[in-house]
Amino acid sequence: MTVRQTRMxxxxxxxxxxxxxxxxxHPGTISxxxxxxxxxxxxxxIAQINQFLSNPENHKYQSLQGIPPLREAxxxxxxxxxxxxxxxxxxxxxxxxxxxxxxxxxxxxxxxGDEVILQVPYYFNHEMAIAIAGCHPVLVNTDENYQLRxxxxxxxxxxxxxxxxxxxxxxxxxxxxxxxxxxxxxxLCRTHGIYHIHDEAYExxxxxxxxxFSPGAIATSADHTISLFSLSxxxxxxxxxxxxxxxxxxxxxxxxxIQDTNVICPAVVSQYAALGxxxxxxxxxxxxxxxxxxxxxxxxNELAQISHLCTIPPTAGAFYFLLNIHTSLDAMxxxxxxxxxxxxxxxxxxxxxxxxxxxxxxxAALPKDTAMEGIGRLVKGLKTVLE
Numbered sequence: 010m011t012v013r014q015t016r017m018x019x020x021x022x023x024x025x026x027x028x029x030x031x032x033x034x035h036p037g038t039i040s041x042x043x044x045x046x047x048x049x050x051x052x053x054x055i056a057q058i059n060q061f062l063s064n065p066e067n068h069k070y071q072s073l074q075g076i077p078p079l080r081e082a083x084x085x086x087x088x089x090x091x092x093x094x095x096x097x098x099x100x101x102x103x104x105x106x107x108x109x110x111x112x113x114x115x116x117x118x119x120x121x122g123d124e125v126i127l128q129v130p131y132y133f134n135h136e137m138a139i140a141i142a143g144c145h146p147v148l149v150n151t152d153e154n155y156q157l158r159x160x161x162x163x164x165x166x167x168x169x170x171x172x173x174x175x176x177x178x179x180x181x182x183x184x185x186x187x188x189x190x191x192x193x194x195x196x197l198c199r200t201h202g203i204y205h206i207h208d209e210a211y212e213x214x215x216x217x218x219x220x221x222f223s224p225g226a227i228a229t230s231a232d233h234t235i236s237l238f239s240l241s242x243x244x245x246x247x248x249x250x251x252x253x254x255x256x257x258x259x260x261x262x263x264x265x266x267i268q269d270t271n272v273i274c275p276a277v278v279s280q281y282a283a284l285g286x287x288x289x290x291x292x293x294x295x296x297x298x299x300x301x302x303x304x305x306x307x308x309x310n311e312l313a314q315i316s317h318l319c320t321i322p323p324t325a326g327a328f329y330f331l332l333n334i335h336t337s338l339d340a341m342x343x344x345x346x347x348x349x350x351x352x353x354x355x356x357x358x359x360x361x362x363x364x365x366x367x368x369x370x371x372x373a374a375l376p377k378d379t380a381m382e383g384i385g386r387l388v389k390g391l392k393t394v395l396e
Contacts, residue, residue, distance in 0.1 A: 020140045021133065024360040031348050039383035040354040041370040044180060044329065046301070049245040050286060051293045057285035061278050071277045073265050075103025075253070079280050082287040083238075083253050090291065091212075091236075092226035093255055099231055100261045102268065103283075105275040107210050107239040107252035109268075112138045114235045114254065115172075117263040118204055119144050124169040125206075126162060130155070130331060130361035132180050132208070144171075148362060154322045155182035155331070159193040166197070172204040172235075173197065178211040178221065178326025181361045181369040185215055185326035188222040195224045198233050205230070210239040210252070211327040213294045214373075216302050219325035225255055232257050242328075242373075243294035244286040249279040301328060301373045304380050308372050311384045318395050319368075328373035331358060334366040336395050343394065344368070351390030353383050 025042065032038045061067050074080065080103065084095040095101055104110040111134070115125065121143030127136060129148045139146045147170070149161050162173060173194055177186040191207070198205040205224055212221045225236040239252040256264060268274075286293070308330065312321055320333040332355075334343065340357035343366060348354050358367025370387065372380055 016141065016143060020137050021360065023137075024133065024356055028344070028354055028356060031345065032354055035348050035352065038348050038352045038354055039375070039379060039386060041372070041375075041380075041383050041387065042354050042356045043374045044242075044371050045247045046242060046245050046297070046328075046373045047376055048297055050249070050282065051244065051289035053289040054244065054246070054282040054285035057281040058278065061281040067277050067281075071274050071280075073268050073274055074261075075101065075275065076277065076280045076284075079103055079284045079287075082284055086287055087225075087255065091209075091223040093223060093236065095255070098258055100256050100258050102254045102256060102261070102264055103275050103280060104252045104254055104268070105250040105272050106241060107208060107237040108134050108138070109272065110237045110252050110254040111135055111206065111208070112141070113264050113267050114204075114206055114237075114256070115139055115142045115144065116267050117260050119171045122169065123171045124167060125171060126165050126173045127362070128157060128175060130181050130358065130363040130367075131174075132176055133360045133362075135174055135208075136362060145169075151182070151184070155179065155184040155324060157186055157190045157194065159190060159197065162194060163197055166201055166203070170201070170203050172206050174206045174208070175224075176208040176210075178214055179324075180211065180327055181329050181356070181358075182322070182331045183324035183327045183329045184322075185219050185221065185324070188220075191222055191224045192227060195227050195230055195234060199229060202233075204233050204235055206235045206237065208237045210237070210242055212238070213243045213291060214298065214301070214328055215326045216305065217325050221326070232259070235260070240283050240286055243291070244289070246283070246286060249276075249282055251275060251279050251283040300377065304372050304377050307377075307381055308370070308384045311381075311388050315388055315391055318391050328371055330370050330372070331361075331363075332368045332370065334368060334391070334395070336366050338366055338394075340366045340368065346394055347387065347390045351386050351393070353386035353390060355387065
């Protein structure tokens, strides 16, 4: 049988499984690549499992939009923490992770051939979803500190543009976008009749008293703003696959069509656990943020030893550094050598759409001692390979 080309041939291959395969061939490698936290869900999440099991009806399909108690808890959280009111202008949709939310949004608002503006570096699954939908990512570079450039974004808008995507706190850079910049982008979207898709998966992960801002809180934003949230990071919930979208009410029907086709409803057992997580509340993450911040500072101290070999723009969010490595080596070649010769792994910047040799390192997935051993290997490896 002749295998013909399909749209998936134009979609990049996920890099994390590729790095994972390299690690498996070199046991003992410490990975600084995975973007998760080291802690698990709160006890309140696990306790909800018994309530789920006690009702035989829970083993049947449930609401496409999410179980009502969870949506109510989300609405309360949004009003209290994000200053987003759920009223007749907006709807909450529970999704199987915020990646599903993003794909739902892209499929609902575009036709094949449309354009979606991404900031570079971008989150690779966003770029992949745009390609899967048959649309074109329009890439706009951030500045030297990975901050938004609103005038460049404005210049990239065409008659085919359907959305501008922002992520703050940012994956892969760790940048936190100031309220003024996000308001400017949101206003651009309102003026041009396009959508502002804002990913807030790392909303609680900020440092040095920097504040997170939700564009959905803007008074004029309801009709054109799609906000994406996730429990994966803050609640140690990655494998449970629960996120949620805040969408303009007019998008509910098309998004329900997409969700019904892809998943029918997110796993109900996970939704019950998510309800318990939200009952535990933001303090569950905040109580653990100090330990992550301490590892973050220790990593910065270690990386300062090799400032002549790499540049780390100042950032204040998520749990990543995107290192600009001063070398002509290809990023993937460098990573292969770091794994094979020094037992440490990171992710290449190329998968995030950035040219040159960049490495994304994560600092929340490992216990402090292991994380510091990993960064020690990275520093030693970069010195050995590059000096």
